Amino acid sequence: MTGSRQAQEEETLDPHDWEEIRALGRQMVDDMIDYLRDVRGRPVWQPIPEDVKTQLQDSLPRHPMPARDVYDAFKRNVLPYPTGNIHPRFWGWVMGSGTVTAMLSEMLAAGINLNQGGGAQAGNLVESQVISWCKEMLGFPESASGLLVSGGSMANLIGLAVARNSRAGFDIRREGIVGAPGPMRFYASSEVHSSVQKAIELLGLGNNALRLIPVRPDFTIDIQELKDAIRRDRSNGFLPLCVIGCAGTVNTGATDPLATLADLCSDEQLWFHVDGAFGALAALSPELRQAVTGMERADSIAFDMHKWMYLPYEVGCTLVRDAEAHRHAFTLTPDYLEHTTRGIGGSEIWFSDYGVQLTRGFRALKVWMSLKEHGIEKFGRLIRQNVEQARYLETLVRATPELQLVAPVPLNIVCFRYSGSRADAGALDALNKELLLRLHEGGVAAPSYTVIDGKYALRVCITNHRTKREDLDLLVAEVLRLGRGLEG
Secondary structure, three states: OHHHHHHOOOOOOOOOOHHHHHHHHHHHHHHHHHHHHOHHHOOOOOOOOHHHHHHOOOOOOOOOOOHHHHHHHHHHHOOOOOOOOOOOOEEOOOOOOOOHHHHHHHHHHHHHOOOOOOOOOHHHHHHHHHHHHHHHHHOOOOOOEEEEEOOHHHHHHHHHHHHHHHHOOOOHHHHOHHHOOOOEEEEEEOOOOHHHHHHHHHOOOOHHHEEEEOEOOOOOEOHHHHHHHHHHHHHOOOEEEEEEEEEOOOOOOOEOOHHHHHHHHHHHOOEEEEEOOOHHHHHHOOOOHHHHOOHHHOOEEEEEOOOOOOOOOOOEEEEEOOHHHHHHHHOOOOHHHOOEOOOOOEOOOOHHHHOOOOOOOOOHHHHHHHHHHHOHHHHHHHHHHHHHHHHHHHHHHHOOOOEEEOOOOOOOEEEEEEOOOOOOHHHHHHHHHHHHHHHHHHOOOEEEEEEEOOEEEEEEEOOOOOOOHHHHHHHHHHHHHHHHHHHO
């Protein structure tokens, strides 16, 4: 039996014909560059046909298929039906649009296939450099620590985990939250992103631990209500630990008074965390930086580069002022992960000591290459351009009697709706819901939606480097055409 096994040809997943796969790879690159170049000529979004859904429910493949046939299936069944966020008229939720070089960098990262948990490898140095750049971008000290993560949800979880552990007053990693002398409390405005609540729940505190503070008319946190809540909780035996400030809320783009929150947290000895998923990057524009003044005083910041830095999914970041507190919250080194001084394990930093993941992809490469290619000043100009485009859309809405602005426009988000001649609020909500669906299904534009003060609204969030003002002109014209048709 042993001899027959040795006589068998040993297998690999490398191609049999390297030149054939080289030709296919070149075609893939050409096709995707064409796909990005010609994006403006396609619908923003189109529904997936039933026959395509059926083909994407095939049973497990048991036998090989030529790579070219696999690629053809991708072009036929996957490529035409994305969310659409690379399109210049996609403004839904908070989604970035991607760039050509960053797309190519993902291929390079997959080719060398680094595990960024740690070790003596160039990828470690690249990620360390990217984190240093992030600290410089947002005004954090060089002594701070940081970690690239999948996105804002994980970035918030990391920051809030460090907050819980460092301010608990006991060894929470050993004893768990049952060792706390009283229930812990975190504070944020009622406009805070849902990922914060998820993080609080995952940290074992229960969502009752998150005190949602009312907002002012401009949708920023009410400072007096916050102070009152902290005082009441302390008098009732709770343990206030952390205040979470919003740098750009997902509903309206509102930014809390971060400097005031920093002062409050200093006075109250609370951890100050900033959820700056997209709004933190307003700091890259000299004209907008004042909007996030005070953020640089935070104990931790969460933000995404696949949002307002236009990079492909996925890449977010957590910065933590106290590097030792950050490491202490996560470090765990079993024998099989010994950090050596020589060999492959000989690295000064192991990123697995600063977060949940041991196995981590090389997401730093696309950031590193993009920043080198464009320079930080260009990103700042594009961010300012998006804000100016939002203000242009606000002007169009205000100048059109049939449209109604439903929230202020402090950054890059415009919330409005078609009001026409109807006075009935319920009828207007239904009309705007149908209008939005027709916008999507027509493939012309893709805003998303929200509810502001009980009013259903179209929500345009411009985190798109391909958007032009003519696209916003087209959006308004299409909203009016659809609205008038639905009224009629």
